[in-house]
Amino acid sequence: MPTQILVLIGTKKGVFIARSDEERRHWELSGPFCETWPIQHVIGDRASGIIYGAGGNEWFGPAVWKSTDLGRTWTHSSAGLAYKEGEEPVKSVWSLAAQHDRLYAGVEPAGLFVSDDGGDNWSHVEGLQHHPTRSEWNPGGAGLILHSLVPDPEDPQKIWIGISSAGVFYTGDGGQTWEPRNRGTRADYMPEGQNYPEFGQCVHCLVKAPGGEDLLYQQNHCGMYRSADGGQTWQSIEAGLPSSFGFPAATHPRDPSTLYLLPLNGDIRGRYVPDAKAAVWRTRDGGETWQDLRNGLPQENAFFGVLRQAMATDRLDRAGVYFGTSGGALFASRDEGDNWACIAQHLPSISSVETMVVQQ
Amino acid sequence: MGCVVVTLSPLLVDLFPGSTRQVDVEAATVGAMILALDQRWPGMGDRITDSRPAIRKHINVFVDGDRARLDTPLSPGAKVYIITAISGG
Secondary structure, eight states: OOEEEEEEEEETTEEEEEEEETTOSSOEEEEEEGGGOOEEEEEEOTTTOOEEEEEEETTTEEEEEEESSTTSSOEEEOBTOOOOTTSOOOOEEEEEEEETTEEEEEEETTEEEEESSTTSBOEEOGGGGGOTTGGGOOOBTTBSEEEEEEEOSSOTTOEEEEEETTEEEEESSTTSSOEEOOTTOOOTTSOTTOSSOSSOOOEEEEEEOSSSSOOEEEEETTEEEEESSTTSSOEEOOTTSSOSEEEEEEEOSSOTTOEEEEEESOTTTTSSSGGGOOOEEEESSTTSSOEEEOTTSOOSSOOOOOOTBOEEEOSSSSOOEEEEOTTSOEEEESSTTSSOEEEEOSOSOEEEEEEEEEEO | OOEEEEEEOHHHHHHSTTOOSEEEEEOSBHHHHHHHHHHHSTTHHHHHEETTTEEOTTEEEEETTEEOOTTOBOOTTOEEEEEEOSOOO
16 A cells, blocks of 8 residues: 655644655645634544644634544534633643544643543543642743643553643643653743742643653753653753754654754744754754754745744654744655755644654 | 524534524523524534633624623524624734
8 A cells, every 4th residue: 555644734724734655755735624723733643544633713712623534524523622610711722642542632721631532522631720830820922821742652641741831741640640840941031040940931842752761852942951751850952052942843753862953043033043044953862962954945034933833753764854834834854854845835824743644 | 482593604604514504593592592503513502602601702692783692581583693703814
């Protein structure tokens, strides 16, 4: 059966899908899907082959969209995706993760929901709301959002999440109890002497390396970090990068030491690529050293940003790397980042990029 | 309890295949009317109301020309419009 690669693109105005064969030289674009709703995240569930899209519409509220035919038709549901009466309602769904036959959704204001029937019905993982720090969580620029959702692929009880700007939290008991895991990550926006709090860091993207160890990476508002112990302690890996600010991080599908980042020029300098020249930065040694990858990327007048969920790799060999810009362009590399091509442009502002490999 | 005539926003009809622009509903209040719509087309209630509960901020429900809330009573034969507000970018 031929292999097909789908790049799933969440945008401000619906879902788009770019398709190619495993050569990844020629791409076909389809969309917009999901009635042009603002979509924060689109994922493909490897186990079921189902595509899910998450977002929220100013008129109609939050929902998770679902396609069981690789994007041709879509349904939507938000049954149970709600806080109790009287509480601030769920505004939007920001992140999705499928693992262990369950589908997780992170929402704004920050909370976690789970579905055991493929997104048709949802229940609230209330333990997170009961965390003693909950009343002190402050929203980041995009709101109080649970945007990073990392269920452990081996142990269904273990989940890491990232909330802007409450920080990284971890549960080892399926969501009943949570603990902050931010030790070693900075909060430069706090007063002097309070820059390493227990929680309140502005994590931008949290990812887990392949390979079964508890190796995590994060792009933070204030630096890039690596943790070899599941987030209990973090070490800075920003030396050698052009700034300490950016949004996305993407792991290699097989090599735990390879990570891709896309630093921007700084949080108060416009938040576009440094010097208006686009580059993805790759480490092959867990963040010890970095290489800028620019071949095929715009090297003048590039005033775009790339958001927290808008970079991904595929699991082909050699791995593909993809990112989508605030200006609606999608760039792809079929050789682990060495060379790049623009495979779609003039899309709405891109919120998320994920990949899905299917046999058809 | 009498029957009211509800006109749905075309965007709402697009979200629920099989729904129609105009529908007759038996209900005594706007809240009960939305519940009846939700029973007919599961999920439609969540698109019109949030969990406070309240009519969503950018949705307007008009009853015989006046903007309504969930507890607004409905008279038999009332004309109800569910309209999306000016919004977006």
